[in-house]
Amino acid sequence: MASRYLVFLFLLLSFTTLLISVVAEHDFVRSIDRKLLGLKKEKLSHFRFYWHDIVSGHNPTSIPVVPPPVNSTTAFGLLNMIDNPLTMGPKMSSKMVGRAQGFYASASQSEIGLLMAMNFAFIEGKYNGSTITVLGRNPVFNKVREMPVIGGSGLFRFARGYVEARTHWFAPNSGDAIVEYNVYVMHY
Template identity: 35%
Template sequence: MASNSIKLYLLLILALVRCSKAELGELKETSMTIYFQDQYGGPNATVAQILPENPDGHLSFKKFGAIFCTDDLVTEGFDVSSTQVARAQGVYITSALDGSNTHVLVSIVFNNGEFKGSTLEVQGASAQFERVREVAVVGGTGKFRFARGYVTFETIHINSAANLAVIQCNITVLHY
């Protein structure tokens, strides 16, 4: 009797695994380039320093323990007026004593185009003063279900007068 119940149990597990795979479909690779429009000051700022508070309003990215919240516009092209595809919402924490690394926790929330309603979850250490920074994609939803991969960030334009930085984000992910 024990032998039959073990066989039945194994068959049930096999059926569940088979059904789960059938729903997910084939593993896909998606690569794209998008642009974070990082408004770091002024009345329309999309980045705010949470701790420590700076009375002068300037952001102190090098200060160990500094915490920032962001809700950047994400566009299809370099120009801020190009088509919006997402918002980059999350936090950055300066996590290295010397200020060289931030810990990034960002959700790229797609609100337009092919991936509307989907998200990518980006997390990891970012060498913030390097020209190109690489951070892991640790998950996703919608069309990016079970995503894993990486993003590279490169600040390609800074307009100090407008308090605007444009960050090119190259994404490569595997997903179902």
């Protein structure tokens, strides 16, 4: 009789432990209805603007934080922090719609290839205060470079998509550049 009682007690404790672990897992993650977060129908938007990388002059918007080694032909190891203007047209006098904030680093030993990590922080219209986050590889001498959109904030929560970058103008003497960005982003 005592052995039956011990077996029953063991099974009861095992079941209780299993039940507690299932409840604990449920507390860690749960499904929610996206409407509770205000997420309606997903849409695809296309943004086009110009990214001004100003490394020269008295007020640069891109500064080297880590210089490349002297003997590197590709500037491998360079790290620049950026707070670059985003404008509607290629001229700096065009209407500013936001800023590209983040960094780029020379990540290739065989070509000029950058790792780009930046937020497009918008200041215009209904997108004011929202950001689109880009993280990807940018082989700068390719005519068109494609990088992924990995997220965003504000109106771009749960964003995904890609950007296409095309050099509009580059000054080899100063290093200044203007790049046209076309952003294709899925968002709510």
